Amino acid sequence: MDADDTSRAERLGGGSLLVAWQLNDKNVLVVGGGEVASQRIESILTADSYITVIAPEAGLHPRTKRFIDLRADRISYHNRPFKGPQDLDGKDMVLTALDDNFLSRHIVEMSRERRIPVNAADIPDLCDFYFGAQIRDGPLQIMISTNGNGPRMASLIKTRLQKGLSGREGEAITKVGQLRSKLKERAPGVGGTLGRERMKWMSTLCNSWEMEDFTHLDDTLMDKLLDEGWNKDKRVPKPQELGLPIRFYYLSALFSATPMPIFPTILAFVAGALAATSFISYKR
Numbered sequence: 001m002d003a004d005d006t007s008r009a010e011r012l013g014g015g016s017l018l019v020a021w022q023l024n025d026k027n028v029l030v031v032g033g034g035e036v037a038s039q040r041i042e043s044i045l046t047a048d049s050y051i052t053v054i055a056p057e058a059g060l061h062p063r064t065k066r067f068i069d070l071r072a073d074r075i076s077y078h079n080r081p082f083k084g085p086q087d088l089d090g091k092d093m094v095l096t097a098l099d100d101n102f103l104s105r106h107i108v109e110m111s112r113e114r115r116i117p118v119n120a121a122d123i124p125d126l127c128d129f130y131f132g133a134q135i136r137d138g139p140l141q142i143m144i145s146t147n148g149n150g151p152r153m154a155s156l157i158k159t160r161l162q163k164g165l166s167g168r169e170g171e172a173i174t175k176v177g178q179l180r181s182k183l184k185e186r187a188p189g190v191g192g193t194l195g196r197e198r199m200k201w202m203s204t205l206c207n208s209w210e211m212e213d214f215t216h217l218d219d220t221l222m223d224k225l226l227d228e229g230w231n232k233d234k235r236v237p238k239p240q241e242l243g244l245p246i247r248f249y250y251l252s253a254l255f256s257a258t259p260m261p262i263f264p265t266i267l268a269f270v271a272g273a274l275a276a277t278s279f280i281s282y283k284r
């Protein structure tokens, strides 16, 4: 550890653990059926969980209703108020989204006794975890959290970040995932020298290709990439070697790599030449 590491280690704290919680096929209880509950249901469905919704029908938000109607395969709905501790039986997570702070608090206490992780939308101090603003694109998941300080700010930062994304990152990551599986089939095993080489090859490939290049890979091209790359001394081929199109951003990369004044100079030269040509033809 150097001095920087030491002072960083000493300053750690005051945040929360950011993880991608694997909830597939777990049982989540949602108490309440309003707008906030509908957002919770959407997030939980995305994580492939089973959901029990307990809320009187009169208070259901249209989106909650739609989820209940369309996703009977995942959601079991109970048209009634919360009854008591028996409603928590067999649950792996509890979420309250209620307009009743007292009941919310009570459900948190009951969940705590059973050591079930719980989030109460109206009582940050008692939550085991918070939700955040989300950007999702296939396997890409970005969560913005202000750790309870400013939920609306999280939403605004989401909008800022979205503007910086091309919208093709999810597709690229999907392809990278498929390629990694193929690579692991060719070079199976965990850890050791082979594991380190596999990781080095994947990292070098991801570093040297443009993200959008990966979106062009299909099954055949992935095999070709592994044949020409991994299987030939673990080299990393350029996208063009596989016949992928040379893209405009290579040109822009060229310009950004050259000293700044060159691009405006070329533009000025072209504009000047055009002006001179039109002046000469006008004179004639």
Ligand SMILES: C[C@@]1(CC(=O)O)c2cc3[nH]c(cc4nc(cc5[nH]c(cc(n2)[C@H]1CCC(=O)O)[C@@](C)(CC(=O)O)[C@@H]5CCC(=O)O)C(CC(=O)O)=C4CCC(=O)O)c(CCC(=O)O)c3CC(=O)O
Residues within 6 Å of the ligand: 039, 040, 119, 120, 121, 122, 123, 124, 127, 129, 130, 131, 132, 133, 134, 144, 145, 146, 147, 148, 149, 150, 151, 152, 153, 154, 155, 158
């Ligand atoms: C602690 C947390 C607990 C939790 O719910 O997990 C919590 C708590 C509370 N939110 C309240 C209000 C608002 N919440 C939003 C919006 C969102 N709130 C979300 C998360 C969280 N909200 C967790 C912390 C996350 C973090 O800090 O980063 C988001 C990010 C994700 C989501 O809910 O899924 C989602 C945006 C999603 C998106 O846009 O993508 C808006 C704005 C809007 O609706 O547009 C407002 C009104 C404006 C404002 O207050 O900012 C109040 C009532 C306060 C009061 O009574 O005054 C409480 C309770 C309290 O603070 O006491």
Ligand SMILES: NC(=O)C1=CN([C@@H]2O[C@H](COP(=O)(O)OP(=O)(O)OC[C@H]3O[C@@H](n4cnc5c(N)ncnc54)[C@H](O)[C@@H]3O)[C@@H](O)[C@H]2O)C=CC1
Residues within 6 Å of the ligand: 031, 032, 033, 034, 035, 036, 037, 054, 055, 056, 058, 059, 060, 061, 080, 081, 082, 097, 098, 099, 100, 103, 121, 122, 151
């Ligand atoms: N975390 C977040 O993103 C936000 C949280 N909030 C908080 O979240 C809570 C819920 O907000 P909304 O969905 O807008 O409220 P809402 O009033 O639309 O929904 C409340 C729901 O609780 C149900 N309910 C009431 N008593 C019940 C009981 N005994 N058993 C079962 N269900 C019962 C109602 O029928 C209704 O479906 C509020 O406390 C609000 O302060 C509000 C905005 C954002």
